[in-house]
Amino acid sequence: MQSITTAVQNSAKKLLEENKVDVVIGFKKGTIPLRSTPVFIRDSNDADKLEWNYYCENNLANYLRNKDQKIGVVVKGCDSRSIVALMKENQLTRDNLYLIGVPCSGMIDRKKVNRIIGDKEILETNCNEDSLIIKTKDSEQTIKLNEVMHNSCLKCNHKNPVIYDEMVAEPVSENSNTDFSEIKEFEEKPAEERKNFFIEELSKCIRCYACRNSCPMCYCQECFVDSTNPEWIGKSAENVQDNLFFQAVRVFHLAGRCVDCGACERACPMDINLGLLTRKLYKDTTEMFNTEAGANLEDAPALSTYNMDDPQPFLLKE
Amino acid sequence: MILTKKDVPNFLDSLKNNYQVFAPVKQDHYTEFKEIENGADAVLDYSNTKTPPKKILFPQSEKLYCYKVEENGVQMEEKADEQQKVIFGIRPCDAKSFTILDKVFDNNKYQDPYYLNRRKNTILVGIGCNAPESTCFCTSLGGGPFDTTGLDLLLVDIGDCYLVEVISEKGKNMLTSCKEAGEEDKKKASQVKENATLTTSINIEGIKEKLDNNFYNEIWDYISEKCIGCGSCTFSCPTCHCFDIVDETADSGGCRIRNWDSCMFPLFTLHGSGHNPRPSNKERFRNRIMHKFNYFVETNDITACVGCGRCIKNCPVNMDIREILEEIQGLEARSVS
């Protein structure tokens, strides 16, 4: 991790010194444990603020649209895939970006940590090769890293950036096959049980729209939730049906575009399980159209192209 | 007075005869204020609830009135909540926030009957913070882990029991069967209070003037750069009070409903013409800071922040209001350009 941090710093420093970019977007130390925070570096002397660790969970592709500057950006696998997806939608120009590629070993999910240690304040953390040491006021606990990784990281099969201008470290090994077991398991459950699960989850929703705003692909000028004429959806967070409707439409709108980076779930302050919905759509579009969103520059986006032999399971009759 | 911990569930159950009782209860790995069904559900050993208890007096969504459109006019039915309530186990920062919201909902010209009625009918039983969190900065804003502002009673956790400080007559009347605290209990309580120290403080001295002078400073471009413009901070904030009013209809009738809104949303200020006086995150975020640390002080002589730290913990990109205030403090005095 430290060597990646140094390499990212060096790369940023060089890019800024040589005026190759106006700004480098990366991560710096956060203000609370288990957090890094997005940072915009413009002065090469500030490059040493950049860091790389298990807490760089935000998708930085979210900061790239509508900028008239040349931007250097630190990308892990998912950030790079979102950039690819945005390029395909003509939202980004590759020439204005310099991608500092980082092989990603996964990011730590704070809510998983909290579920293990309970409602206690984490005062200090330490990471080594495969475990996380958590210090609270009166205890110290060591947790295996894979117990507290984000779900989206555990299932990720693009840990290494799919496009980049430079890689700051050797690629990490990828998961060999795509694992949708968790989705399949959920699909097997009776409809009533699935419905109740989501109602339970979405009853926590406060309609802050952090899920939408953290998503690089959610860039509609006017989101359907905000439209008043017509008013597609009630604005009250206390209506669980509307909350569920919001998530359902949000996810459908991302079908074939979502790279399953997990940014929405990570952003949710109420710790709602959103990954199950996004991953389900990701599974369906991946399986039906045999293409993964943002995985390469060549494939046409699944739902923006048409082939005669596209599956059409939604048709009642062929 | 003394309230033994093991007596708390029964005490709460007995309160339920006369009051709606709200207390922190477990949800996922955190706690939230909810109306309790059983006294035993209350979790009093908690860090701080995920969202503040303001929603009890100012619900995220509430019916103001309902109406029925008839041939010769409209029938209106006001929705008044007259139920007596107790918020049990509220932290001092959250209790203080109600004294700030009081000024919002009773300004020099208008009174909001919905909030004020509930407020009048609500008893606040606080619990002091033996171990403030690292994100807490209440003392910087005139509060403290055992501050009694806004409270009717304050519980101090002294081990097996709570020492109950009586703050108001309303609070006193609730304690019918509690025994008096002994010298030993009082000593323990003052020991607990002494040990409850905060790890962070920010200097807000003179911040209002700094903000007055730096409205057009370029710092706002940088401060707001990583903000994604969601409403997580505002909805987590015990003093944020912005709302929207909408109609929801069915058949010939409908209700006028008030929903929380957020100054971080572009739609909040968008004119019908398409013009937006706060067009980007920069202006919106600046307004959020200005409102709390400048405008509100100007109008009400108090800062609209209690230092609960929720916005810090709940922000998806780790915007930290303490850092921002520090940066503002670091600015040289500049005249308005």
Added chain:
Amino acid sequence: MNNPYLPIPMKLIKNFRETDDKLVNSFTLEFINEEDKKNFTYTPGQFAELSVFGKGESPFGIASSPTEPGILKFSVAKVGKVTTSLHLTEEGTTLGVRGPLGNSFPIEKLKGKNIVLISGGFAFTTLRSLATYILNENNRGDFGNLTIIYGARTPGLLLYKEELAEWDKRSDIDLHKTIDKPAEGWDGKVGFVPQVTEEVAPSPENTYAIVCGPPIMIKFTMPALEKLGFKSDQIIMSLENRMKCGIGMCGRCNVGSKYVCKDGPVFTRAQLLEMPNEY
């Protein structure tokens, strides 16, 4: 406790198309309850929240004058959900009105002064209220000269055309209508409001100028007035931020520490110069 969110019922007695772009209608409402009629006392410059039940409510400046008892008049541009449904509302329908809200034009301060009203487009509404108030036979003697400079892009976009024609005939108003480009049959001036203001050149002496219009008009009218010698405390403006509650609580209409709904909408230019540019 008096509930400031509850509207009073009023009957829509006239839904009248004002402009030929079909975007602005005027609505005349009649009080249904005698008591409401008695209690609803207002001053020119104030606004009210108009409810279309089932659609919502929006704030509008009151275009009628207190000298026109028994009714309220609003002129509304069709821009969103509430205004669109308002345009489609049939006469005879019950609407809701909440108000009067906000401060008003400073009538007492204006007494004994010459008054210049400057406006563009459909922002003329509350100025119509003020002009009607001043022109009332019981009030006319309280004020000095009344000059009105009112412009629109085309003749068809002027509000209150019949009234303007009547005012034109009166000797106690100096009315200047203007349109952007020459048009057939047009008897007024041609040119933008700021230019016409310079042309008309009202004297600043013992005078207040009250300006309501779109931002671009305001922007260029201010230097024109300054050139004529108007001090910033002689210029009065009415702001139009997005509002919801109308009573200084919902948080959206603030300009600095002032809520446009509660502390405004009427401010002097001197006051506005002290406030952030967020309107």
